[in-house]
Amino acid sequence: MTFKTLTAALSVIALASASSAALAADGLTITSWGGAYQKSQQEAYFKPYAAKAGIKITEEEYNGEVARIRAMVQSGNTTWDAVDVDAATAQQGCDEGILTPIDYSKFGGKDKFVKGSTFECAIPTIIYSTIFAYDGDKIKDGPTKIADLFDTKKWPGKRALQKTPFGNLEFALMADGVPADKVYETLKTKEGVDRAFKKLDTIKKDVVWWEAGAQPPQLLAAGEVVMTTAWNGRIFGANKADKKNFKIVWDGQLQDWDLWAIPKGVKNLEASYKFLQFASSPEPQAEQTKWISYGPALVAATPFVQPDILKDLPTAPENAKTALANDPVFWGDNKEELLKRFNAWLAQ
Amino acid sequence: MSVDTMGALPGAIEDKVSLKAKLRRAERVNRLRSLSLVAPLLVFVLSIFVLPIGMMMFRSVENPEVRDTLPKTAAALAAWDGKSVPDEPVYAALAADLAQAQKDRTTGLVGKRLNYEIAGARSRLLKAGRMVEAGGAGPWKDKFLTSDKEWGSVPFWAVMKRSTAAYTPYYLLTSVDLRQDVAGAIVKAEPDQAIFLDVFTRTIWISLLVTVATLVLGYPVAHLLAILPAKHANMLMILVLLPFTTSILVRTTAWIVLLQTNGVINDILVALHFTTERAQLIFNRFGTVLAMTHIQLPFTILPIYSVMKSIPPSHLRAARSLGAGPFTAFASVYVPQTLPGVGAGCLLTFILSLGYYITPALVGGPQDQMVSYFVALYTNKELNWGQASALGALLLFITLALYAVFNRVVGIDKVKLG
Numbered sequence: 001m002t003f004k005t006l007t008a009a010l011s012v013i014a015l016a017s018a019s020s021a022a023l024a025a026d027g028l029t030i031t032s033w034g035g036a037y038q039k040s041q042q043e044a045y046f047k048p049y050a051a052k053a054g055i056k057i058t059e060e061e062y063n064g065e066v067a068r069i070r071a072m073v074q075s076g077n078t079t080w081d082a083v084d085v086d087a088a089t090a091q092q093g094c095d096e097g098i099l100t101p102i103d104y105s106k107f108g109g110k111d112k113f114v115k116g117s118t119f120e121c122a123i124p125t126i127i128y129s130t131i132f133a134y135d136g137d138k139i140k141d142g143p144t145k146i147a148d149l150f151d152t153k154k155w156p157g158k159r160a161l162q163k164t165p166f167g168n169l170e171f172a173l174m175a176d177g178v179p180a181d182k183v184y185e186t187l188k189t190k191e192g193v194d195r196a197f198k199k200l201d202t203i204k205k206d207v208v209w210w211e212a213g214a215q216p217p218q219l220l221a222a223g224e225v226v227m228t229t230a231w232n233g234r235i236f237g238a239n240k241a242d243k244k245n246f247k248i249v250w251d252g253q254l255q256d257w258d259l260w261a262i263p264k265g266v267k268n269l270e271a272s273y274k275f276l277q278f279a280s281s282p283e284p285q286a287e288q289t290k291w292i293s294y295g296p297a298l299v300a301a302t303p304f305v306q307p308d309i310l311k312d313l314p315t316a317p318e319n320a321k322t323a324l325a326n327d328p329v330f331w332g333d334n335k336e337e338l339l340k341r342f343n344a345w346l347a348q
Numbered sequence: 349m350s351v352d353t354m355g356a357l358p359g360a361i362e363d364k365v366s367l368k369a370k371l372r373r374a375e376r377v378n379r380l381r382s383l384s385l386v387a388p389l390l391v392f393v394l395s396i397f398v399l400p401i402g403m404m405m406f407r408s409v410e411n412p413e414v415r416d417t418l419p420k421t422a423a424a425l426a427a428w429d430g431k432s433v434p435d436e437p438v439y440a441a442l443a444a445d446l447a448q449a450q451k452d453r454t455t456g457l458v459g460k461r462l463n464y465e466i467a468g469a470r471s472r473l474l475k476a477g478r479m480v481e482a483g484g485a486g487p488w489k490d491k492f493l494t495s496d497k498e499w500g501s502v503p504f505w506a507v508m509k510r511s512t513a514a515y516t517p518y519y520l521l522t523s524v525d526l527r528q529d530v531a532g533a534i535v536k537a538e539p540d541q542a543i544f545l546d547v548f549t550r551t552i553w554i555s556l557l558v559t560v561a562t563l564v565l566g567y568p569v570a571h572l573l574a575i576l577p578a579k580h581a582n583m584l585m586i587l588v589l590l591p592f593t594t595s596i597l598v599r600t601t602a603w604i605v606l607l608q609t610n611g612v613i614n615d616i617l618v619a620l621h622f623t624t625e626r627a628q629l630i631f632n633r634f635g636t637v638l639a640m641t642h643i644q645l646p647f648t649i650l651p652i653y654s655v656m657k658s659i660p661p662s663h664l665r666a667a668r669s670l671g672a673g674p675f676t677a678f679a680s681v682y683v684p685q686t687l688p689g690v691g692a693g694c695l696l697t698f699i700l701s702l703g704y705y706i707t708p709a710l711v712g713g714p715q716d717q718m719v720s721y722f723v724a725l726y727t728n729k730e731l732n733w734g735q736a737s738a739l740g741a742l743l744l745f746i747t748l749a750l751y752a753v754f755n756r757v758v759g760i761d762k763v764k765l766g
Contacts, residue, residue, distance in 0.1 A: 065728035095456025
């Protein structure tokens with residue numbers, strides 16, 4: 001490469017990055033989890049807001065890699081103006097000081113949101129749950145209890161679980177007879193953790209592990225597993241988009257939040273807040289439920305949700321009878337140890 | 349050019365010296381010129397490769413969190429005997445530090461770091477931080493003890509004190525399933541926390557299996573390529589190189605389609621009535637080694653082929669005419685000459701296999717995840733870059749050590765890549 005071409009190439013790169021920076025200046029870059037979930041956000045938030053505010057919204061996808069936010073913030077080049085995070089990431093990002101503390105006064109205060117869902121550095125958008133599902137076309141009289149997920153005698157065949165201790169330990173204890181409100185209390189003791197792993201041992205050889213949210217519906221569709229844990233919206237999405245007949249078992253569902261966060265050092269904090277205000281208003285939140293079956297985090301959005309959709313939400317009274325809410329503080333304290341133990345257990 | 353110094357006149361000595369100096373000068377210019385030619389690459393490698401890797405490896409011993417956030421506590425703990433519960437000054441220092449940390453929003457960072465060694469430290473620290481923030485004055489010791497009785501635990505303070513050091517062995521020790529006990533002695537990690545030695549062994553074992561598989565499959569193919577007439581050889585070569593140009597992700601996904609329970613291979617086996625049970629060919633060691641072998645084949649074949657190309661066919665004919673049987677001739681004349689290529693191909697495949705990530709992640713089971721998987725996990729999801737660096741550094745060290753052994757046994761100078 002001669003010196004001339006090198007300088008030419010460098011100037012092209014400089015131009016390209018300058019123009020992308022210029023693009024970003026009058027638009028927003030928003031990152032979420034892809035798949036059916038991001039599609040629902042496109043329809044409910046991104047498209048309407050872009051039209052309303054007259055700006056361009058650039059979308060990116062990630063799989064919860066909080067490292068990408070940290071790298072951005074530390075290099076002083078924050079390109080994501082808003083990012084959808086789960087509760088664990090919201091907390092981790094807050095600890096690390098890479099997320100902007102949320103000024104709830106811009107949203108009418110914390111009590112506008114479902115109780116217990118507001119985080120210091122992230123504002124709740126939906127409530128989702130990890131459930132387990134099966135293919136109604138293959139099993140007529142399907143499983144109904146969380147214990148069935150662990151019952152290989154009655155329901156032989158492979159199951160898919162998420163490759164993380166998060167959720168699986170809770171399911172194992174509930175399947176072993178621990179009531180939902182005692183699960184975290186039990187997990188705080190060594191005996192409780194032993195008990196959960198012992199229960200997981202019983203199905204270990206029948207487990208296929210998934211890592212991305214799009215995998216469970218695929219595994220079910222391919223007949224690779226008879227049942228799988230999944231995020232409830234992904235199952236709903238597969239039924240809607242691919243005309244599947246997957247059935248959700250709500251017993252022992254693990255509820256958790258998705259939240260909007262603003263990485264530190266965004267170019268235009270005001271613009272990020274404006275988008276979050278739009279995304280935290282009742283009509284768009286209700287609109288999102290038409291695309292994916294996640295419950296709105298805004299209390300005022302519920303009356304706008306169509307009644308026939310309500311029954312598919314994790315928060316529907318019928319579905320939430322035995323629901324367990326994720327305890328991010330417990331996981332913040334114990335994730336390190338439980339993750340190592342989980343990986344040690346996997347390798348045995 | 350030859351300089352004849354025979355029968356040299358007096359004074360030729362000086363001439364010689366100046367001649368030497370001249371020669372050195374001339375060579376220096378040449379050296380500088382050649383250096384300036386490699387300089388761009390050298391600067392590139394140093395700045396893009398060596399420097400970042402060095403900085404990343406430094407993270408595996410760096411320990412800034414507690415030291416930077418709780419400086420007063422660190423100073424107060426310096427005089428602590430480590431046997432009894434610390435006195436009021438330590439708690440007062442901690443309160444002052446935490447008040448500042450709450451302002452800077454760095455309490456969580458310290459909590460996270462301590463939590464690596466003591467489960468529960470994170471929320472204990474955050475709680476204490478909120479307590480200090482709420483105001484009030486000392487004496488602090490009782491206040492801390494009421495907030496959480498663990499603040500009166502000697503082992504907890506021992507870890508606190510240890511964490512105030514600028515450098516920590518914690519990450520490197522964890523990478524080899526060791527830990528420091530309360531007294532600071534190095535002991536084995538709890539069995540349920542010991543994962544990494546197993547992961548390293550597995551990584552090396554899988555890489556070995558793949559290397560052997562590519563050699564067994566690749567050697568005959570390379571031989572065929574080398575002896576066929578150009579027309580056919582080119583056709584074969586395209587077949588070898590074609591997968592080379594497809595992305596690893598695509599090839600790995602193709603294996604999923606082939607191997608899954610209701611995949612092509614199982615369908616064929618069942619249709620032909622070979623089996624009634626569908627075989628588990630994927631999400632296990634078999635699938636991992638198969639897919640990796642497929643991806644690594646060209647890397648093993650090409651160096652072997654290029655060496656075989658350079659062996660004159662007359663050698664074999666000469667051996668036969670001297671009375672060797674076909675097998676003896678092949679084994680004692682042909683194979684030894686191909687060894688440099690075999691060495692190069694195998695070394696390349698082995699070292700590349702050590703770093704595999706995406707293929708085991710997609711077609712392997714949980715027992716087939718290699719070191720890279722954990723490096724990625726700690727880097728991307730857990731944000732524990734110290735642990736990720738320690739694992740990476742250890743893998744680099746193992747690779748270099750194996751390379752050194754290879755060099756000792758085979759000799760890197762004998763290796764030919766073409």
